Amino acid sequence: MSTLTLTLGRPTLADKLFSRSLTTDIVLVTAGAALTAVAAQLAIPLQPVPITMQTLAVLLVGSTLGATRGALSMVLYAVLGLVGLPVYSDATSGPAVLFGSTGGYIVGFIFAAALIGWLAQRNWDKKFLGAALSFLGGTVVTFVFGLAGLALVSGAGLEQVLQWGLYPFILGGVIKAAIAAAIIPSTWKLASWLETRRK
Structure with missing residues (x-):
């Protein structure tokens, strides 16, 4: 008998730690949005x-x-901020943010998470190199949407948009991808070790 779930396809790290169910999926989706909201304040x-x-x-x-x-x-996450909860960076919210200079990045988060998740479902996240490439790819997706949104809103030329929305963030993007690429494969190993200990 199959269990109703929001996710399709191969299991991910969450499925290794929690059984698949609609309730679990709703909790995980909400927790992911909450984590992003907290991280936005840093x-x-x-x-x-x-x-x-x-x-x-x-x-x-x-x-x-x-x-x-x-x-x-x-x-x-995007909708919570849009309707007025202070989840965007610097505890901001509302249409002025989502449709402002940073809105493209917020939209890009959706597509970046989808790409990274799709790759994770193909086991890219179990080893450091695959995870790093996946996370760098997701970072690029975020930048593509962010820069397009920034250009649209500001009306600035390409070089100015890159100075505002790309150059200051390249090193940080690479560092964050490396941090995530260290965390996720290590967590997979820990989850597998705990599973063998339980058997």
Whole structure:
């Protein structure tokens, strides 16, 4: 008998730790949005785009939850901020943020989590190199949407948009991808070790 679930396809790290069910999926999606909201408050204020830890949260959420739940978690995060909860960076919210200079990055989180989750469901996240490549790919997706949104909102030229929305964040993006690539495969190993201890 199959259990109703939001996720399809191969299991992810979350499925290794928790049994699949609709209730579990809802809790995990909500927890992913909450983690992203908390990480968004850990920021270095820059204009027009601050440096935050929410991109690290996106990498971890996408990899842990998989494509569907990861993307839904980021959709929930975006919607919570849109309706007024102070979940965006610097405890901001509302349409002015989502449709402002940083809105493209928030939209990019959805597609980044989906890509990373899809790759995780193909076991890219079980070893450091695969995880790192997956997370770098997700980071690139976030930047593509973020830069497009920034260009659209600001009306600035390409070089100015890159100076505002890419150059200050390259090193941080690589570091966050490396951190996530160290955390996720290690957690897989720990989960496997705990499973063998229980048997």
